[in-house]
Amino acid sequence: MGTALVDGLFVFMLAGFIGFEVIKRISPLLHTPLMSITNALDAIAVVGAIVLVGRHESTLSFILGILAVIAATSNIVGGFLITDRMLKMFKSSRPNPKTGAAGTPAKS
Amino acid sequence: MTEFVGSQSFIGLIYLIASALFILALRWMNAPPTARRGILAGETGMVLAIGGTLLQLGIEGKLEHIAISYGWIFVALGIGTAIGVPLGLVQMTAVPQRTALSHAFGAFCVTLVGTAEYYLGGTNIPPFKMSVLCCEVILGGLTVTGSLMAAGKLQEVLPQRPITFKGQNLFNLSMLVVAIGIAVYLVRNPGAPHLYPVMVGIALVFGVMLVIPIGGADMPTVISLLNSYAGLSAAAMGFVLNNKLLIVAGALDGSSGFILSVIMSKAMNRSFTNVLFGAFGQVSSEPRRRGSRIRDGSGTGTAQGAGTLRRTHQAWSRCAVCDSSGGGPNARTHERAAGGS
Numbered sequence: 001m002g003t004a005l006v007d008g009l010f011v012f013m014l015a016g017f018i019g020f021e022v023i024k025r026i027s028p029l030l031h032t033p034l035m036s037i038t039n040a041l042d043a044i045a046v047v048g049a050i051v052l053v054g055r056h057e058s059t060l061s062f063i064l065g066i067l068a069v070i071a072a073t074s075n076i077v078g079g080f081l082i083t084d085r086m087l088k089m090f091k092s093s094r095p096n097p098k099t100g101a102a103g104t105p106a107k108s
Numbered sequence: 109m110t111e112f113v114g115s116q117s118f119i120g121l122i123y124l125i126a127s128a129l130f131i132l133a134l135r136w137m138n139a140p141p142t143a144r145r146g147i148l149a150g151e152t153g154m155v156l157a158i159g160g161t162l163l164q165l166g167i168e169g170k171l172e173h174i175a176i177s178y179g180w181i182f183v184a185l186g187i188g189t190a191i192g193v194p195l196g197l198v199q200m201t202a203v204p205q206r207t208a209l210s211h212a213f214g215a216f217c218v219t220l221v222g223t224a225e226y227y228l229g230g231t232n233i234p235p236f237k238m239s240v241l242c243c244e245v246i247l248g249g250l251t252v253t254g255s256l257m258a259a260g261k262l263q264e265v266l267p268q269r270p271i272t273f274k275g276q277n278l279f280n281l282s283m284l285v286v287a288i289g290i291a292v293y294l295v296r297n298p299g300a301p302h303l304y305p306v307m308v309g310i311a312l313v314f315g316v317m318l319v320i321p322i323g324g325a326d327m328p329t330v331i332s333l334l335n336s337y338a339g340l341s342a343a344a345m346g347f348v349l350n351n352k353l354l355i356v357a358g359a360l361d362g363s364s365g366f367i368l369s370v371i372m373s374k375a376m377n378r379s380f381t382n383v384l385f386g387a388f389g390q391v392s393s394e395p396r397r398r399g400s401r402i403r404d405g406s407g408t409g410t411a412q413g414a415g416t417l418r419r420t421h422q423a424w425s426r427c428a429v430c431d432s433s434g435g436g437p438n439a440r441t442h443e444r445a446a447g448g449s
Binding site: 004005007008011012013014015016017018019020022023024025026027028029030031032033034035036037038039040041042043044045046047048049050051052053054056057058060061062064065066067068069070071072073074075076077078079080081082083084085086087089090 | 127130131133134135137138139140143144146147150151154157158161162164165168173174176177180181183184185187188189191192193195196197198200203206207210211213214215216217218220221223224225227228236328331332335338339341342343345346347348349350351352353354355356357358359360361362363364365367368371372375
């Protein structure tokens with residue numbers, strides 16, 4: 001218990017610093033996509049929900065777990081989908097300034 | 109036995125790869141050329157994480173329940189996908205609301221799992237587990253309602269202007285203190301199940317109170333901050349379940365969400381302390397705020413809901429779309445949407 005806790009704190013600390021460092025120099029262009037993808041990653045809590053359902057210790061925990069899996073999955077799917085669509089938009093509109101034309105506007 | 113241990117380490121390895129992919133996903137999201145790769149990394153990591161967890165269930169789940177559990181989990185994954193796809197296909201102008209709503213879902217998941225863990229543990233939850241559990245549920249709860257409020261404000265279901273009242277700081281602060289007090293009491297005496305719903309209820313109300321004093325123009329930053337809270341609550345869940353993958357992903361999100369909201373408030377010329385504390389600074393220093401409002405030209409002022417909304421959209425489109433298209437068709441879409449509202 002004791003070592004597991006300290007191990008966990010180590011991992012938490014290191015991952016926290018990585019999060020800081022990795023984001024520090026992000027291009028302002030990508031603020032919104034980054035927010036969407038971290039939103040999708042937030043739903044990693046689905047792992048905990050699945051574990052809870054799998055343990056099947058009481059009916060209450062089972063039902064709560066199923067609801068949690070539903071909520072988290074919708075977060076994951078929606079988050080990745082919208083990030084993908086946002087970045088597609090970048091791609092189609094990237095060459096535009098050179099040609100001056102609007103190109104094919106991504107459908108939104 | 110060796111087989112059993114072998115497969116446990118196998119799952120550990122899957123989690124390790126998933127964690128690395130999450131870090132790479134954030135890393136690659138930093139620059140436009142690699143951003144698509146970042147999404148792919150994130151998706152792969154998520155699939156690995158879910159797959160690994162399902163595999164783990166097969167290894168250590170109760171045999172008589174395993175088929176039922178798998179069945180229900182797949183049904184739940186299906187329903188979640190069915191809800192998630194329309195959420196991912198909204199208009200680009202509605203992205204801020206969607207993200208906020210999606211946060212509410214994620215945090216809802218965390219809160220539910222925490223609640224279930226508490227009622228399963230009963231009276232003999234060890235102090236450390238109970239304290240992280242309280243962190244998890246308080247952070248999760250305030251993120252749920254806070255995100256719903258943010259989504260409501262952006263969708264104009266709720267008034268855009270900041271709602272403030274006298275003694276708000278004191279009220280919010282005392283609510284937080286009470287919630288923490290209950291948490292401390294629960295850590296010392298886990299066998300007080302009637303107090304647990306009170307704590308969750310206070311956390312839910314606190315989420316509302318945290319967001320209502322913040323104006324529409326600051327919402328993107330608030331959403332990013334709520335993202336950070338959701339990440340931290342996921343990390344707390346990792347401590348409760350002793351799951352390193354949850355800790356890594358939660359800590360990554362927690363810190364990157366926080367730093368992103370700092371960066372964004374800088375980029376949009378907003379004061380981060382105002383976002384963090386809402387009315388905390390606003391009430392006490394009204395004249396200075398008014399001055400800065402004129403200077404940066406983006407109002408959180410009263411009675412200009414539509415204007416604030418338009419600026420919010422502009423701020424978002426500046427970030428997401430219009431910079432790249434140089435005022436192309438997407439920018440016009442934004443303008444139209446903003447004008448129509």
